[in-house]
Amino acid sequence: MNQKVAVFRKEHFNAAHRLFCADWTDEKNKQVFGACANPNYHGHNYELVVQVTGVPDPITGFVINTKDLSTIVEEEVKSRFDHKNLNLDTEVFNKLNPTAENIAIVIYNLIRPRLSESLDLKIRLYETERNFVDYPA
Numbered sequence: 001m002n003q004k005v006a007v008f009r010k011e012h013f014n015a016a017h018r019l020f021c022a023d024w025t026d027e028k029n030k031q032v033f034g035a036c037a038n039p040n041y042h043g044h045n046y047e048l049v050v051q052v053t054g055v056p057d058p059i060t061g062f063v064i065n066t067k068d069l070s071t072i073v074e075e076e077v078k079s080r081f082d083h084k085n086l087n088l089d090t091e092v093f094n095k096l097n098p099t100a101e102n103i104a105i106v107i108y109n110l111i112r113p114r115l116s117e118s119l120d121l122k123i124r125l126y127e128t129e130r131n132f133v134d135y136p137a
Helices: 028-035 066-081 100-114
Strands: 005-017 040-056 120-126 132-135
Touching: 005 066, 005 132, 040 066, 040 100, 066 100, 100 132
Parallel strands: none
Antiparallel strands: 005 040, 040 120, 120 132
16 A cells, blocks of 8 residues: 555644844834734744654554654644743744744754654644644645
C-alpha cells in the first residue's frame, strides 16, 4: 500500500502578544495593526491543527502514532507558548513580529525536525474563529 493518508492533531494554547514595528511611531503602528498594536498587549485562544501526511506503516498501520504527535506538540509548542506573552516571554518573538503567519512558520520549524523526512507537515493556526493561516500554503 503506497497511498498517502493525512493524520491531524488539534491542540490549543493561550497567549498574549502585540503586533508592532519598533522603528515606527505609535500612530503608524495603530494605523497598520489597529487594536493589535495596543502597548498593553492582547490575547488569543489559539487553535492549532497539525497535519502529518505519509504512507501508513505496513505493520502498525500508522502514518504517525498520535500519542507521539501529541508529545511533540506539547514539548515544542505548548511548553513554549501556552500562557505566555509571546513578545516578552519567548526568545523567538523578541524581535520577530508574532503575527499568525509568523507563529505558524515558527511552529512548523519547531516540529519539522522531530518527524521522519518521509512525512509531510502542514500547520493550520486559528487566531480567531474566523481568522486562520496555513503553512506551508
